[in-house]
Every structure is written in structure tokens, then in C-alpha cells.
Amino acid sequence: MSVIAPRLGMPADPTPEQAEVVAEVVAGKRGKVPAPMIPWLRNPELARRAQRLGELLRFDTSLEPELSELAILVCGRHWTSHHEWTAHKRIGLAAGLDPRTVEDIAARAPSPYIRSDRERIVLQVARTLLAETRLDDALYAEGVAILGETGMVDLVAILGYYCMVALTLNAFQIGLPDSFAPELLDTEAC
Structure with missing residues (x-):
């Protein structure tokens, strides 16, 4: 780039x-x-x-800050949004995300390092929804079982909003070149 x-x-x-x-x-x-x-x-x-x-x-959602940031990072990675990634990587690490998880998401690792079922389901729902635009009944039910209905609504809203953010940042090249994230150079879909 x-x-x-x-x-x-x-x-x-x-x-x-x-x-x-x-x-x-x-x-x-x-x-x-x-x-x-x-x-x-x-x-x-x-x-x-x-x-x-x-x-x-x-x-102000029902999700813990590290889970919100995990969803935002998955979204930033999906859209290869350098500024979104750079800002929320810093915030996510400060909120308690494991650096290995962040590195794995950047690298599009098929099985990123996760520490809990809540992290796993946020990652799985976010990746599936962004890649396939839908959730099957089993994944939806598991998401509700782990996050609750409010947590699932909050997660989907976070993803939708941060898709708009990523597209805005990308279209208008906001934050570049200062927030360029070399770990995002691979542009394959996640």
C-alpha cells in the first residue's frame, strides 16, 4: 500500500x-x-x-469492553480498515484482550487464541455474520445461550455500526498514513 x-x-x-x-x-x-x-x-x-x-x-452495551473490542477488531480486519484497527487494537489490549488473539485476528488465523466461551462466540458470530451475512439456527442459539438476547443484539449492532465506521474511514482515507497497520497487508476476506 x-x-x-x-x-x-x-x-x-x-x-x-x-x-x-x-x-x-x-x-x-x-x-x-x-x-x-x-x-x-x-x-x-x-x-x-x-x-x-x-x-x-x-x-454502554451489555458486553464487556474486551468483547466489544474483539468484535470491532474482527470488523476492522474484515474491511482492512487501518485506522479502525490501529485505534481499537490499542483500546482492546488496554481492555484486556490477549495480544495473541489480536495477532491471530490480524493474520486471519482460522482458530485464533481465545480464553473463554464468550470470546469464542463473539469471534464466531462476528466472523460468520460478516462473511456469510447470516447466522444458522445453531450458531444463533449458542450465541443467545452464552451472551443472552441483549448481548446478541448489542453484538450485531456493534458490528453494523463499525462496518459503517470502517467504510467511512476507508472511503475518505481517514487516519492515513499515520494509522497504517502493516499487519493488515493481506487483503483476503476473513
């Missing part, structure tokens, strides 16, 4: 609506403007609603 620059930056002369949304997110749990919000600011209401959903899914 050659060195590339972001296609969009923060608006140089923000509108009052853009400034209001930026102030809201900076005052929230993140304390800063998240990278995908940079292009979203071209539609301030999209930026407002998307960042609120992202804040909910990042900080």
Missing part, C-alpha cells in the same frame, strides 16, 4: 451546526472528535446521530 493522505479533514470554517455537533461530542464520553465523524460533519445531523450511536455502542 502506498502512502496516502486523507481525502477530507475537519471543516476549515465550520458552520454553526457543525460547531454545535463538535462541542457535543467533545463534552461527551469520548472527549474528542472520533475519526469517522470528520467526513460525517458534512451532514451535521448524520454526525450527531452517528456519534451518539457510536458512544452508546462503545461504552
Whole structure:
């Protein structure tokens, strides 16, 4: 991958609506403007609603932080989203993910290192849903048995949101070249 620059930056002369949304997110749990919000600011209401959903899914689901981050990393790897991967690798490790798990996901290992049934089911549901767009009855039932109905809903919502994030980051080349992740150079589907 050659060195590339972001296609969009923060608006140089923000509108009052853009400034209001930026102030809201900076005052929230993140304390800063998240990278995908940079292009979203071209539609301030999209930026407002998307960042609120992202804040909910990042900080306030029924899943433990390391499980949310595991799902986000699977999504970032699936889309080869360098900035998403780089940011959430750091967050995931800080939340307690094992470095071997992170390395295995980056390498698309068929059987990544996992430490619990909860990690296993998050990984399996995320990979299956991203690759096949559906869950068979057995995997769905196992997911509900391990994560509960709310956990499954939260997991699917995290995956959907972070797919939007990955596609936004990729389309507008946000975070590059600074967040380039050489471990993601293999672009085969996971």
C-alpha cells in the first residue's frame, strides 16, 4: 500500500451546526472528535446521530469492553480498515484482550487464541455474520445461550455500526498514513 493522505479533514470554517455537533461530542464520553465523524460533519445531523450511536455502542452495551473490542477488531480486519484497527487494537489490549488473539485476528488465523466461551462466540458470530451475512439456527442459539438476547443484539449492532465506521474511514482515507497497520497487508476476506 502506498502512502496516502486523507481525502477530507475537519471543516476549515465550520458552520454553526457543525460547531454545535463538535462541542457535543467533545463534552461527551469520548472527549474528542472520533475519526469517522470528520467526513460525517458534512451532514451535521448524520454526525450527531452517528456519534451518539457510536458512544452508546462503545461504552454502554451489555458486553464487556474486551468483547466489544474483539468484535470491532474482527470488523476492522474484515474491511482492512487501518485506522479502525490501529485505534481499537490499542483500546482492546488496554481492555484486556490477549495480544495473541489480536495477532491471530490480524493474520486471519482460522482458530485464533481465545480464553473463554464468550470470546469464542463473539469471534464466531462476528466472523460468520460478516462473511456469510447470516447466522444458522445453531450458531444463533449458542450465541443467545452464552451472551443472552441483549448481548446478541448489542453484538450485531456493534458490528453494523463499525462496518459503517470502517467504510467511512476507508472511503475518505481517514487516519492515513499515520494509522497504517502493516499487519493488515493481506487483503483476503476473513
